[in-house]
Amino acid sequence: MIRKISLADVERSRKKRSAEYIADVLAIGVVDGEYLLIEEEKLFALRVKHNVDQSLTELASSATTTLEEWVARGFPIASAEQYEQRRSICAQCEHGSTLLGLHRCSICGCFAIKLRLASATCPLSKW
Numbered sequence: 001m002i003r004k005i006s007l008a009d010v011e012r013s014r015k016k017r018s019a020e021y022i023a024d025v026l027a028i029g030v031v032d033g034e035y036l037l038i039e040e041e042k043l044f045a046l047r048v049k050h051n052v053d054q055s056l057t058e059l060a061s062s063a064t065t066t067l068e069e070w071v072a073r074g075f076p077i078a079s080a081e082q083y084e085q086r087r088s089i090c091a092q093c094e095h096g097s098t099l100l101g102l103h104r105c106s107i108c109g110c111f112a113i114k115l116r117l118a119s120a121t122c123p124l125s126k127w
């Protein structure tokens, strides 16, 4: 899946991110007008490499992409077994974190609700 990131957001992120991370992001992306188009898998790999958590802007973008995919596939809901398997994997994952008491993935930024969406995937292909 391709992630579309505003170049203005990339510039703004220079305040919080390392110069090496920004350089890597720009190197893997393709500029399309005012946006940078990046393969999601490559972006997630960079977040792992640079130990970068998602900003709120990035989280909104990630959630939008996940929901668009879910709607496009007809709102599929994970089975109870599939949900439990995903929950168990996330609970043991080094990239799991907690925000406001809710489980959250620091790579894709999504909350546990994503585990209920059958069309959703782990950004590191763990489930």
Ligand code: SF4
Pocket (backbone or CB within 6 Å): 089, 090, 093, 094, 095, 096, 097, 104, 105, 106, 107, 108, 121, 122, 123, 124, 125, 126, 127
């Ligand atoms: S979605 Fe994947 S990377 Fe994120 S916490 Fe769960 S297992 Fe880890």
